[in-house]
Amino acid sequence: MDRIKELKEQAASLSLYNTRDKLEELIHQAEQEEISYTSFLENIFHGEIKYRHDKAQAKRIKEAGFPYPKYLKDFDLSFCKSLTNRQFKQLSELTWIDGIYNLILSGPPGVGKTHLAIALGYHACEEGYKVSYSTMQALVQCLRTEEIDRRSRVKMNRIRKSNLCIIDEVGYLPISSTEGNLFFQLVSELQEQTAIVITTNKGFEEWTEFLNDAALATAILDRLSYRCDRIQMSGKSYRLENRKSFLREKGTEQNEIS
Ligand code: ADP
Ligand code: MG
Numbered sequence: 001m002d003r004i005k006e007l008k009e010q011a012a013s014l015s016l017y018n019t020r021d022k023l024e025e026l027i028h029q030a031e032q033e034e035i036s037y038t039s040f041l042e043n044i045f046h047g048e049i050k051y052r053h054d055k056a057q058a059k060r061i062k063e064a065g066f067p068y069p070k071y072l073k074d075f076d077l078s079f080c081k082s083l084t085n086r087q088f089k090q091l092s093e094l095t096w097i098d099g100i101y102n103l104i105l106s107g108p109p110g111v112g113k114t115h116l117a118i119a120l121g122y123h124a125c126e127e128g129y130k131v132s133y134s135t136m137q138a139l140v141q142c143l144r145t146e147e148i149d150r151r152s153r154v155k156m157n158r159i160r161k162s163n164l165c166i167i168d169e170v171g172y173l174p175i176s177s178t179e180g181n182l183f184f185q186l187v188s189e190l191q192e193q194t195a196i197v198i199t200t201n202k203g204f205e206e207w208t209e210f211l212n213d214a215a216l217a218t219a220i221l222d223r224l225s226y227r228c229d230r231i232q233m234s235g236k237s238y239r240l241e242n243r244k245s246f247l248r249e250k251g252t253e254q255n256e257i258s
Contacts, residue, residue: 018051019044060125063158065133070118079241080112082233091120097129097164102196102228106203110237113199117166120197129163136170143182159186164195171202171210180211180220187223196224 004023011020019026026047030040061069072092077085090096096103103120105113121131134142134155142152142159159165175183190196202210207217 016044016048018047022047057126057128060128060130061122064121064125064131065155065158066118066122067133068118069122070115072119072123075112075115075119076238079235079238080116080233081235082107082111082231083116087231091116092123094120094124094127094129096229097124097195100192100195100227102198102224104224104228104230105197105199105233106201106230107233107235108201108237110239111233111235112238113233114168115238116233117168117197117199121164121166124164130158130161131164131166132159132162133166133168134159135168136175137173139167139186140175140179140183143186144179160189160194162194164197165190166197166199168199170198170200171207174210174212177213177216180213180216184216184220184223187220191223191226198224 004027008020008023011017011023026040026043029035030043035043075088077083077088083091091103105116107113118133121133124131132155139159142155145152146156147153187196204221207221208214211217211220
């Protein structure tokens with residue numbers, strides 16, 4: 001058998017997949033640059049470590065279940081007046097996840113609640129944290145069906161094991177008292193082990209309304225608020241301010257013809 005082929009098989013049997021895939025390149029580079037044996041080994045090990053790191057990161061991002069990617073670098077702070085530069089930097093540093101602090105982002109539609117929540121979650125995945133994202137509606141569905149549905153069970157296990165749990169759109173739809181109780185149980189379980197980010201269009205006083213139960217609303221808010229920062233994201237809708245349309249203005253059409 002050809003030596004390169006044999007080496008590749010041996011690399012694979014040792015799970016050195018980067019070395020297997022880039023073997024010719026690694027050897028060629030070493031020959032061209034006449035590097036030392038030590039540097040050659042260094043290149044192999046570094047390549048392997050980076051490959052594993054990138055693979056684990058991609059896995060965390062996939063398992064988090066984001067509906068789409070959003071990045072902190074694209075978050076326009078000058079548009080979002082509710083957050084200072086310093087607060088944004090502190091949030092980006094993610095130490096609040098280690099400290100198991102919760103974050104409640106509240107405000108009307110289009111102000112960037114979901115963008116900020118996903119971007120923080122995405123960054124957390126890059127930094128090695130286990131993250132789970134779900135809308136309140138999907139979460140409630142999983143909580144209700146985890147006993148009978150394998151996919152719900154997998155999702156709930158992921159949520160329970162995550163360092164950061166993002167629950168988007170809390171309060172948009174009313175939930176039943178059984179669902180409210182299941183949600184309370186989850187928040188209690190996650191307390192002291194998982195940081196929670198909640199986005200909501202409801203003020204605290206309105207939680208009673210969508211949960212349909214004043215005692216339950218108080219109990220949930222009590223647990224969530226113990227170690228928590230709340231950011232009231234008011235202001236204009238980014239969507240409305242930056243509305244994009246595909247129909248051309250009448251004026252433009254005429255200009256183009258003339
Ligand atoms: P919300 O969840 O508050 O309804 P989203 O986060 O979904 O709003 O934001 C609506 C759209 O506007 C998204 O495409 C989002 O990326 C964008 N957006 C909102 N706020 C900002 C911001 N401060 N900087 C950049 N994009 C923003
Ligand atoms: Mg949203």
